Amino acid sequence: MEALRTVREATENKIRIRAEIIGRVKRDLIRRLSLPYTEEDLHEDVSLLGSGLGLDSLDALEVILGVEQEFGVKVEEGNISFLRSINSMVDYLLERGVGGETVDTVGVAESAL
Amino acid sequence: MRTLPAHDWLESKGARFEERDGNEVCTGFSDLRSEYGLIREKIAVGDLSQMQKYRSDDEEAIYFLDEVLAANVANIRYGRVLHTFLANERGEVVSDVYVASNEEEILVLCESCVPDAEVDRLLLGDGSGPLQRMTDELAVLSVDGPQAWAVPRDLFSPDILGMPYLSVETQDIDGLELTLIRAGKTSEFGYIFVTPRSEAAVVLERLLAAGEPHGAGLCGMAAYDAARLDGRFFNIHCEGREVKDPLALGLQWMIDFEKEKFVGREPILARREQGLQHKIVGVAREMPGEALQIGDELLLDGEQAGPLITVDYSFSMDRQLGLALLRTATAFAELAFTIRRDGQDLDQSVVSVSMPPILPKSLAIKLDEI
Numbered sequence: 001m002e003a004l005r006t007v008r009e010a011t012e013n014k015i016r017i018r019a020e021i022i023g024r025v026k027r028d029l030i031r032r033l034s035l036p037y038t039e040e041d042l043h044e045d046v047s048l049l050g051s052g053l054g055l056d057s058l059d060a061l062e063v064i065l066g067v068e069q070e071f072g073v074k075v076e077e078g079n080i081s082f083l084r085s086i087n088s089m090v091d092y093l094l095e096r097g098v099g100g101e102t103v104d105t106v107g108v109a110e111s112a113l
Numbered sequence: 114m115r116t117l118p119a120h121d122w123l124e125s126k127g128a129r130f131e132e133r134d135g136n137e138v139c140t141g142f143s144d145l146r147s148e149y150g151l152i153r154e155k156i157a158v159g160d161l162s163q164m165q166k167y168r169s170d171d172e173e174a175i176y177f178l179d180e181v182l183a184a185n186v187a188n189i190r191y192g193r194v195l196h197t198f199l200a201n202e203r204g205e206v207v208s209d210v211y212v213a214s215n216e217e218e219i220l221v222l223c224e225s226c227v228p229d230a231e232v233d234r235l236l237l238g239d240g241s242g243p244l245q246r247m248t249d250e251l252a253v254l255s256v257d258g259p260q261a262w263a264v265p266r267d268l269f270s271p272d273i274l275g276m277p278y279l280s281v282e283t284q285d286i287d288g289l290e291l292t293l294i295r296a297g298k299t300s301e302f303g304y305i306f307v308t309p310r311s312e313a314a315v316v317l318e319r320l321l322a323a324g325e326p327h328g329a330g331l332c333g334m335a336a337y338d339a340a341r342l343d344g345r346f347f348n349i350h351c352e353g354r355e356v357k358d359p360l361a362l363g364l365q366w367m368i369d370f371e372k373e374k375f376v377g378r379e380p381i382l383a384r385r386e387q388g389l390q391h392k393i394v395g396v397a398r399e400m401p402g403e404a405l406q407i408g409d410e411l412l413l414d415g416e417q418a419g420p421l422i423t424v425d426y427s428f429s430m431d432r433q434l435g436l437a438l439l440r441t442a443t444a445f446a447e448l449a450f451t452i453r454r455d456g457q458d459l460d461q462s463v464v465s466v467s468m469p470p471i472l473p474k475s476l477a478i479k480l481d482e483i
Contacts, residue, residue: 008414011448018445036371040389043363044446045345045468049476050278051196051298052366081476085345087446087467 017099044087118252122314135228136163141333148336156258156324157332165223171243185369194279200377205357213281252313259474260327261302300344300473343427345469355422395468398433402461411450418443
């Protein structure tokens, strides 16, 4: 029982950290891009570029500015791959220590063909 | 069963077929990995003619569609394409829809998880509306992949490279007029060619020939399904068949919530008001262990989280990938779930992943610099 409680606490902590960053990212996106949606309307996997929210290059710059200002993370020049979805933005931030710890995520598969 | 316009030609190329909701679909030609590889590495040439098609040259069609479809169709600009969905009166998604505003014509292409008659009922009604059914008159062909742009460029003009995503224009091949749409559902570059039914095989030959120097090959829906999953595009034939609620599916971006009218609006808005109870999340199989199956129950720290609703193989990730419909409290990436099947806990686990889990090659290609 003690072991299960410890596991559950670890899971809850993981969810709490991720949910907090997701909320901050969503609020920043809605405010900066004047999106006509609530936080709950934005699925974490919705595509940001092209399909989905359909951000153009100017929007992308605005979002990158938001990442730098809101989270204090310097984005490498030309890097837009982390803008594939809200979840990929959150992974990018977690990997850079936002949320209090550096987290290794499952990562991105470029090609195993 | 409604057969594909180029059935005989496809069959001569080794096509395999299956029926989906009363329509013939080409599922593949060779092995799945090779066809998936065409999508992710080169150029895949496919036949999507199982779609339902409608057209109108009546400008009232825009306003009619605005009262039927979920997005703000009234604001569509000339030369652009809108991606949205068609719901039934219960607010259940029945079609994934492109609306193209091309010169004097409105073209509607529907991918559906219901028979033609149901889509006709919702879009044509008693027949007095502005839309004309073109399902049996047109063929819908496509090229997808990081090199797909080479096909329309070589067939038409280098100017094609300036075509924005979700745009439409009229082109011709040796005097044969066709509608060209830049769109796709694989996360790679994609172009759709809408042609008269009688010309489907001829145009397929031309698409293959134009793509041949770049390694193009024929591709069936099985590979498209796999690419849609790891490209995180909504697939009406997979998760759309299992989950009908557009909110749980994450399709809010296709909806204009401010609109006063569209089919299914009231039940969708009522569910939105109640708050989201479940949502779909990507999950990847941890190796080794048993293969995942649709219907497997996911448990988070021993508590039920929700079922696996679709599963496929991602050749880019080299493992099984799926979507699960999870309670919102557990619907987060980077969590480890165990699996229960038929009441038995399996020695197998999955991890929820951020979608899309792949980096498409097309994302690194700038068409204006080619």
